[in-house]
Amino acid sequence: MITIKDIAKRVGVAPSTVSRVLGNKADFYTAETVEKVRTAARELGYKKNQSAAELVKQHSNVIAAVVSSVKTNFAGEIIEGIQKEAAEYGYKLIIVYSHSADPVEQRSALMTVIERPVMGILLLSMALSDDNLTLLKESQIPFCFLSMGFDDERPFISSDDEEIGYRATKYLVDKGHRHIGFAGLDQYPNTGRLRLAGYKKALAEVSVTPEEYWVQSGDYSYESGLKAMQQYGGKTDLTGVVAASDMVAIGVLNQAHLFGMRVPDDLSIIGIDGTEMCEIVQPQLTSVSQDFYKMGVAGVQRLRQLDLKDQSVKNKQEFVPIKITERGSVSPSLN
């Protein structure tokens, strides 16, 4: 292994000088020294030992993202946003996966990043257990949750779930629909509750109280959509459905087709997320689009502020705007 000592010896300077040159500390050197050091480093094939640097600096330019599941198809967009913005500031990104549910696995993933001096931690759609949240806080490392909101003090950047539920439902209401189902509502403490509240609010504005079977729970999966539609049945009085994710929407769509229903003529469907999945089914899915890319970007900016000791944003909770993308799965109600 080539170290700065080797370079120092070769060039005839002290290791500290090499360190300064390679670390671009001000430009207090003769151009000649810089040149010689750089050349020697290249020729010897020098590679910095970050462990050593991190040990003394107790800091690094690495951002860690902890992701709840490999399967979510929007995580990629958030990561792209993080990656792009991180590159902007010279931060590196490492990602670790953890299934949201299991506290032990969560802990292992957290430890992987806490045990080294990362510059900040971004948690993607993670519902951290209390123990693990404590662990995270004690680490003193700046952090922020992404794409998941909470009703306590935790910092997060996400969409406003109540608004999502409200606007999706309102969109169908404005098209004349009154019997509207919610398919695949999740069981997380907040997301599901808030989306449901928004859904009920939009319905209440036109004096509709949803029947119990209108709301079908699920886990964002394609199967959840299939199952929800099976519950509704081929002769349902529902004319519109809000689906908890694009995959749920596709499940509802396919099951409706299997029942011989036409979409959107017999049934209107609006999805939530707005991933590329919306465009590969027929009809293409109208959806409430979340700006995942922007969450990633905002997450990096948050970490950066924290790194710069701006404590004012420590527990800031921030919403990223949503929008409705009209495609072909909703039509006016004929009733």
Next chain:
Amino acid sequence: MITIKDIAKRVGVAPSTVSRVLGNKADFYTAETVEKVRTAARELGYKKNQSAAELVKQHSNVIAAVVSSVKTNFAGEIIEGIQKEAAEYGYKLIIVYSHSADPVEQRSALMTVIERPVMGILLLSMALSDDNLTLLKESQIPFCFLSMGFDDERPFISSDDEEIGYRATKYLVDKGHRHIGFAGLDQYPNTGRLRLAGYKKALAEVSVTPEEYWVQSGDYSYESGLKAMQQYGGKTDLTGVVAASDMVAIGVLNQAHLFGMRVPDDLSIIGIDGTEMCEIVQPQLTSVSQDFYKMGVAGVQRLRQLDLKDQSVKNKQEFVPIKITERGSVSPSLN
């Protein structure tokens, strides 16, 4: 920050003893010492500084996966395989992303993991530039390519692309098809060439020489499928299409539908990969399924052997079996 010294002081032993207890080095201690040390560590909220440990050990139990693109939908399956198998042996996994194309970005991603003593590097569908391959080799860190084959000495674990091309085409041939297109053939040095060779071989066995327009190039995307089918046209004499990926297959499928063609009655389609996308379209896609999960598992095992100084597998090139999963997008040719 709490260090082993703090624990040592508190318990009244030497730091080295604490290190040994916490590192589970044999069980050469009084249960009492172990108990006291553990308790103190917990009470003080001790967190190991991995940078320090890695600096002295020049080694860690971290596997790094370098992934070519955030968008590939099979990377998730490989990662699940890696994760699962890694956990089996107590290895941790960190992932870094890099777009396959840009050597500069590739280099940055590589450096992120090379600059610390990771135990091994797995490269997922990465076509590394020569410079970066040299960099990787010089790092002395064990590595293996996954889901991408090469015609040089590089170690890899992937499907046999010629076999994929052959079996996909043969499957259609056996159903009576003779005019068979290949949609979305990629431009990578190997993958595309080998799949094309397999395709031509299966066709040659029934004395068919493909017309030039039968083979449409692409980049595995949905759009590539759309475009390929547009080139074929609604009145094509092709009765079957092999698609380079499931997304390409879906593109072909949708464009065929737009042309008013029925699948599989008017056109049979077989996809490559076998991701969950196959089951969310109608008809469901028959596909050549790759065992991505197994590639991940095998990758970890490879790294483990290398870690155990088993040099015999250093440049081993390994194929993972493929299989045809029959769903609903292929029917016998009526000609």
Next chain:
DNA sequence: ATGAAAGCGCTAACAC
């Protein structure tokens, strides 16, 4: 503008 020296937190001989 550069060198000398100290030390980050941990592990691994080597003693006893």
Next chain:
DNA sequence: GTGTTAGCGCTTTCAT
């Protein structure tokens, strides 16, 4: 079984 000691490679005062 446990303590002592010597670094791992790097950064950073503090000199000069």
